[in-house]
Amino acid sequence: METFWTDPRIDEPFRHKVGLAEMLKGGVIMDVTNAEQAKIAQEAGAVAVMALERIPSDIRKTGGIARMSQPAMIKAIQDAVSIPVMAKVRIGHFAEAQILQVLGVDFIDESEVLTPADNANHIHKHDFKVPFVCGCRNLGEALRRIGEGAAMIRTKGEAGSGDVVEAVTHMREVMTQIRRLTTLREDELMAEAKNLGAPYHLVVATARLGKLPVPNFAAGGIATPADAALMRQLGAETVFVGSGIFASEDPAPRARAIVQASTHFDDPQVLLEVSMDLGEPMRGRAVNEMQESEKLAGRGW
Amino acid sequence: MNAPTGMPVGLLALQGDYERHEASFRALGCATARVRRPGELARVRSLVIPGGESTTLTRLIDLAGLRGPLLEFARELPVMGTCAGLIMLARELADEAVAIHGVRTLGVLDCAVRRNAYGRQVDSFTAPVALQDAAASPQPFPAVFIRAPRIVSWGRDVEILAEHGGSPVAVRQGRLLGLTFHPELTGDLRLHRLFLGMG
Numbered sequence: 339m340e341t342f343w344t345d346p347r348i349d350e351p352f353r354h355k356v357g358l359a360e361m362l363k364g365g366v367i368m369d370v371t372n373a374e375q376a377k378i379a380q381e382a383g384a385v386a387v388m389a390l391e392r393i394p395s396d397i398r399k400t401g402g403i404a405r406m407s408q409p410a411m412i413k414a415i416q417d418a419v420s421i422p423v424m425a426k427v428r429i430g431h432f433a434e435a436q437i438l439q440v441l442g443v444d445f446i447d448e449s450e451v452l453t454p455a456d457n458a459n460h461i462h463k464h465d466f467k468v469p470f471v472c473g474c475r476n477l478g479e480a481l482r483r484i485g486e487g488a489a490m491i492r493t494k495g496e497a498g499s500g501d502v503v504e505a506v507t508h509m510r511e512v513m514t515q516i517r518r519l520t521t522l523r524e525d526e527l528m529a530e531a532k533n534l535g536a537p538y539h540l541v542v543a544t545a546r547l548g549k550l551p552v553p554n555f556a557a558g559g560i561a562t563p564a565d566a567a568l569m570r571q572l573g574a575e576t577v578f579v580g581s582g583i584f585a586s587e588d589p590a591p592r593a594r595a596i597v598q599a600s601t602h603f604d605d606p607q608v609l610l611e612v613s614m615d616l617g618e619p620m621r622g623r624a625v626n627e628m629q630e631s632e633k634l635a636g637r638g639w
Numbered sequence: 640m641n642a643p644t645g646m647p648v649g650l651l652a653l654q655g656d657y658e659r660h661e662a663s664f665r666a667l668g669c670a671t672a673r674v675r676r677p678g679e680l681a682r683v684r685s686l687v688i689p690g691g692e693s694t695t696l697t698r699l700i701d702l703a704g705l706r707g708p709l710l711e712f713a714r715e716l717p718v719m720g721t722c723a724g725l726i727m728l729a730r731e732l733a734d735e736a737v738a739i740h741g742v743r744t745l746g747v748l749d750c751a752v753r754r755n756a757y758g759r760q761v762d763s764f765t766a767p768v769a770l771q772d773a774a775a776s777p778q779p780f781p782a783v784f785i786r787a788p789r790i791v792s793w794g795r796d797v798e799i800l801a802e803h804g805g806s807p808v809a810v811r812q813g814r815l816l817g818l819t820f821h822p823e824l825t826g827d828l829r830l831h832r833l834f835l836g837m838g
Contacts, residue, residue, distance in 0.1 A: 350765050354785060357656075364652070364654040364655060420754060420755060442758075442759045469760065597699070601699055
């Protein structure tokens with residue numbers, strides 16, 4: 339049996355946190371801004387919803403400081419659905435996280451989509467009972483977040499762009515680095531930990547497992563069933579769809595189609611069937627035409 | 640339908656933690672196969688419906704045309720449901736507001752379940768439970784409850800294998816095994832071994 343789950347050093351709270359992440363595998367987590375959208379997402383088969391006041395594409399448009407959502411708005415969504423409800427906090431803003439834990443959200447996303455509250459440190463997530471998900475662009479960043487206590491990792495992509503290119507870049511980077519780890523000798527892993535800027539014990543665990551020690555999901559720019567299938571085939575165990583659903587012409591059928599695409603990601607016949615008659619996807623913005631200052635993925639340390 | 644025992648154990652692989660069940664059966668030296676399409680049920684000797692989200696499983700079972708084939712399978716061959724998988728097997732839900740939540744169970748296991756009965760994720764917990772008969776061993780089983788359902792009523796044919804807090808948490812009815820917790824999230828393989836013994 340894989341070492342991670344039988345390792346007595348894995349403490350009980352962390353087992354519960356990773357356990358919930360395991361239950362979300364093979365699904366789709368959808369951004370919603372009110373109870374009505376949350377019900378549409380649940381009805382479509384979402385495994386969880388991310389409650390936030392503005393979807394990332396609107397955060398891009400309106401600018402200003404993006405903070406934790408109003409608790410009353412999150413509460414209304416919790417009351418409307420039975421699936422897990424997630425919410426975002428600013429990077430390093432542990433007080434926002436304390437509030438969300440008391441509110442009873444099921445997962446906290448310490449997210450680069452919001453304006454960072456700390457330019458050097460992330461939240462020490464082992465201090466919390468509620469599980470956290472964090473973004474990454476590469477293996478070192480992923481293992482630093484797991485070291486701080488993240489129970490789920492998502493590759494960042496470029497949120498609110500509708501352009502899948504950065505999601506692909508980040509997932510390929512993480513998977514390539516993991517494959518490389520599995521080819522190294524035991525006596526080369528410390529040097530690799532130094533190169534990656536990652537905790538040694540997690541580098542060793544990843545090399546043995548041949549995968550991240552916690553579930554590895556994808557986010558940032560997924561807008562179509564084909565995008566979801568692409569990310570799943572590249573190694574994502576579940577996908578987050580932010581702006582891609584509710585910034586599209588007809589959200590409900592698109593949400594249902596992306597749910598099916600995540601399950602049947604390796605069956606092109608099903609992908610064809612679910613891609614029919616979906617209306618217009620979100621318009622989006624090409625990441626390659628953005629200024630560096632407009633990109634969100636660089637936030638996180 | 641009487642499957643030869645040389646066939647693999649099936650995992651309903653639509654959504655949820657089926658990989659953890661695969662790892663458990665492999666640790667017991669048992670082959671597994673994933674099931675996503677109706678035709679794939681003919682190639683497995685038993686089936687596990689894993690933990691996940693019951694609203695999502697309902698949607699995906701119906702869209703894949705699996706409802707009828709699953710009912711037929713569960714009449715003849717062993718099926719184990721854990722957490723959301725138990726919910727899918729249950730006769731009915733005992734939720735307060737079922738209508739808006741879009742869960743349609745298979746209705747083969749004679750019990751009523753209330754979803755998320757212990758609260759939200761911050762209320763998830765592990766508790767030692769005594770196993771009756773099952774692998775008859777004095778060691779308590781480390782039961783991991785994650786946003787777990789509670790069995791609130793059950794029929795005469797349902798045998799209780801373990802209880803926690805006055806409610807059954809592991810039940811057996813013929814060839815059906817239902818657990819409100821997650822044995823696949825521990826290294827304890829006794830319940831997977833018990834299931835293999837059911838056919």
